[in-house]
Amino acid sequence: xxxxxGGRPIDKxxxxxxxxxxxxxxxxxxxxxxxxxAVRENFPESTISVVARPWVTPLLENHPAVDQVLPFRKGxxxxxxxxxxxxxxxxxxxxxxxxxxxxxxxxxxxxxxYLGGINLRVGYNTDRRGFLLSHAVIxxxxxxxxxxxxxxxxxxxxxxxxxKSTDPRVFVAxxxxxxxxxxxxxxxIGRDHALIGLSPGAVFGPxxxxxxxxxxxxxxxxxxxxxxxxxxxxxxxxxxxxxxVNELMKHGSLNxxxxxxxxxxxxxxxxxxxxxxxxSGLMHIGAALHVPMVAIFGSTDPIATxxxxxxxxxxxxxxxxxxxxxxxxxxxxxxxxxxxxxxVWREMEYLRAEKSA
Numbered sequence: 001x002x003x004x005x006g007g008r009p010i011d012k013x014x015x016x017x018x019x020x021x022x023x024x025x026x027x028x029x030x031x032x033x034x035x036x037x038a039v040r041e042n043f044p045e046s047t048i049s050v051v052a053r054p055w056v057t058p059l060l061e062n063h064p065a066v067d068q069v070l071p072f073r074k075g076x077x078x079x080x081x082x083x084x085x086x087x088x089x090x091x092x093x094x095x096x097x098x099x100x101x102x103x104x105x106x107x108x109x110x111x112x113x114y115l116g117g118i119n120l121r122v123g124y125n126t127d128r129r130g131f132l133l134s135h136a137v138i139x140x141x142x143x144x145x146x147x148x149x150x151x152x153x154x155x156x157x158x159x160x161x162x163x164k165s166t167d168p169r170v171f172v173a174x175x176x177x178x179x180x181x182x183x184x185x186x187x188x189i190g191r192d193h194a195l196i197g198l199s200p201g202a203v204f205g206p207x208x209x210x211x212x213x214x215x216x217x218x219x220x221x222x223x224x225x226x227x228x229x230x231x232x233x234x235x236x237x238x239x240x241x242x243x244x245v246n247e248l249m250k251h252g253s254l255n256x257x258x259x260x261x262x263x264x265x266x267x268x269x270x271x272x273x274x275x276x277x278x279x280s281g282l283m284h285i286g287a288a289l290h291v292p293m294v295a296i297f298g299s300t301d302p303i304a305t306x307x308x309x310x311x312x313x314x315x316x317x318x319x320x321x322x323x324x325x326x327x328x329x330x331x332x333x334x335x336x337x338x339x340x341x342x343x344v345w346r347e348m349e350y351l352r353a354e355k356s357a
Contacts, residue, residue: 003137003138003158004135004136004137004138004158004159005125005130005135005136005138006133006134006135006136007120007134007135009159009160010099010120010122010135010159012042012043012161014098015043015046015098015099015120016045016046016047016098017046017047017049017095017096017097017098017099018039018043018046018047018048018049018097018098018099018100018101019049019050019051019070019092019095019097019099019100019101019113019116019118020036020039020048020049020050020051020100020101020102020103021050021051021052021100021101021102021103021104021109021112021113022036022050022052022056022060022103022104023056023103023104023105024053024056024104025056025203025281026055026056026059026262026281026282026284026285027280027281027283027284027305028148029052029056029059029060030059030168030170030281030284030285030287030288031147031148031149031152031168031284031305031308032103032152033059033063033065033168033169033170033288034149034152034153034163034165034166034167034168035101035103035149035152035153035155035156035163036048036050036060036063036065036066037065037166037169038153038156038161038162038163038164039065039101039156040064040065041162042156042161042162042163046098047067047068048065048066048067048068049066049067049068049069049070049095049097050066050068050069050070051069051070051071051072051088051092051112052069052070052071052072053071053072053073053074054071054072054073055262056262057069057071058173058176058261058262058263058266059170059262059266059285061173062170062171062172062173063169063170063171064171070088070091070092072084072088072112085108085111085112085115086115088112088116089112089115089116090116091116092112092113092115092116092117092118093115093116093117096117097113097116097118098118098119098120099118099120099121099122100113100116100118100120100121100122100123101122101123101155101156102121102122102123102124102133103123103152103155104123105123105124105126105127106126106127106129107127107128107129107132109123109129110123110127110129110132110133111129111132114132119134120134120135121133121134121135122134122135122137122155122159123136123137123155124136124137124139124155125137125138125139126139135159137154137155137158137159145303146304147303147304147305147306147308148304148305149165149167149168149308150165153165167287167288167308167309168284168287168288168308169288170266170285170288170289172263172266172267172270172289173263173267175263176261176263176264176266176267177267177270177271179264179267180260180264180267180268180271181271183256183260183264184231184254184271187254189229189231189254193227193228193229194222194226194227194228194229194273194274195228195229195230195231195271195272195273195274196218196219196222196226196228196229196230196231196272196273196274196275196276197230197231197233197268197269197272197274197275197276197277197286197291198215198218198219198230198231198232198233198245198253198276198277199232199233199234199238199275199276199277199278199280199282199283199286200212200215200232200234200238200241200242200244200245200278201234201235201237201238201241201242201257201278201280202238202278202279202280203235203237203280203281204279204299204300204327205299205326205327205328206327206328206329206333207298207299207324207326207327207328207329207333207335207336208278208279208280208298208299208300208327208336209241209278209336210278210296210298210336210339211336211337212241212244212245212248213244213248214339214340214341214344215232215245215276216244216245216248216249217341218276218341218344218345218348219232219245219249219251219253220249220250220251221341221345222274222348223249223251224251226352228273228274229253229254230249230251230252230253230254231253231254231255231256231268231272232245232246232253232254232255232256232257233256233257233260233265233268233269233282234257234258234282235257235258236258238257238258239257239258242255242257242258243255243257256268265282265285266285266289269282269285269286269289269291270289270291272286272291273291273292273355274291274292274293274294274348274351274352275291275292275293275294276293276294276296276344276348277293277294277295277296278295278296278297278298279295279296279297279298279300279302279305279306283295283307284307286307286309286312287307287308287309287311287312288308288309290309290310290311291311292311292312292351292352292354292355293307293309293311293312293313293351294312294313294314294315294344294347294348294351295307295312295313295314295315296314296315296316296336296339296344297314297315297316297323297335298316298322298333298335298336298339299322299323299324299325299326299327299329299335299336300323300325301323301325302314302316311351313347313350313351315339315343315344315347316335316339317334317335317338317339319334319335319338321334321335322335
């Protein structure tokens with residue numbers, strides 16, 4: 001059990017309303033989900049709300065462990081951010097929460113719940129915020145070596161609460177499924193077509209991105225050898241590389257990059273028979289939906305952020321400088337460039353064989 005600095009053990013029978021502050025990024029929120037589910041198991045009679053950035057709320061709105069999502073919008077300047085914190089803190093105060101569990105590591109999360117009048121505030125002692133927590137979990141090197149799913153679960157374990165190790169799950173809204181079916185049907189992609197999803201982007205930087213021409217090669221081989229249709233997906237920041245993949249493919253693809261909401265891209269990934277992706281938020285969604293996938297790793301560490309799914313295969317080369325965790329390579333990007341399309345395709349064939357067995 002990790003050390004906790006702060007108040008006495010919490011009487012679970014007196015907790016009626018819980019507020020959880022998850023992380024801000026898509027992949028991190030997916031990895032938060034087993035902890036949110038564990039909170040539900042520990043407090044089955046309590047109301048659980050989450051206060052989250054709008055761009056991640058589709059991951060939480062349909063989850064059975066969550067009763068309510070409170071949007072926390074990010075202002076465009078310093079003053080508007082302060083006003084938003086005050087606004088959300090006031091809303092939190094009116095709801096009279098008994099307990100806050102902070103999965104986001106930032107000072108802001110502790111400050112927000114302190115202003116919101118929540119007496120019991122549990123989280124890691126990161127970002128110099130320990131004095132704002134009633135129960136500050138002391139983060140040590142051992143917990144930093146774990147997969148991020150376990151990292152978040154250890155907050156609950158440190159409190160003496162049950163928190164079993166499980167893989168993340170996400171739930172797709174029916175409206176998003178219908179919207180994606182309409183888009184695919186309009187593009188001539190029916191239920192009888194094998195569908196391969198390609199996600200060539202990555203927010204953290206080019207060191208996490210496998211080259212566009214290699215994603216295009218995988219899409220073309222799937223079309224040639226399996227008769228599959230390819231769909232390219234990503235966020236606004238991924239538009240350049242997604243367009244490049246689309247243009248390089250000889251057999252063509254449906255480019256839906258920046259043309260879907262997060263809820264719709266979740267439905268799109270769920271609709272795919274196979275998924276090829278870098279280490280990204282969409283990778284974690286694919287894993288949580290248990291879509292057969294190949295995840296390509298370069299600068300980042302699959303031990304810490306790899307996909308948690310029995311249907312996921314990781315392609316990574318052990319080079320002396322990886323994982324460097326840097327957004328850009330200072331030398332030759334060999335961790336990514338040494339991975340050839342043949343290696344990724346071999347894993348695709350393994351997935352297909354497993355699916356057919």
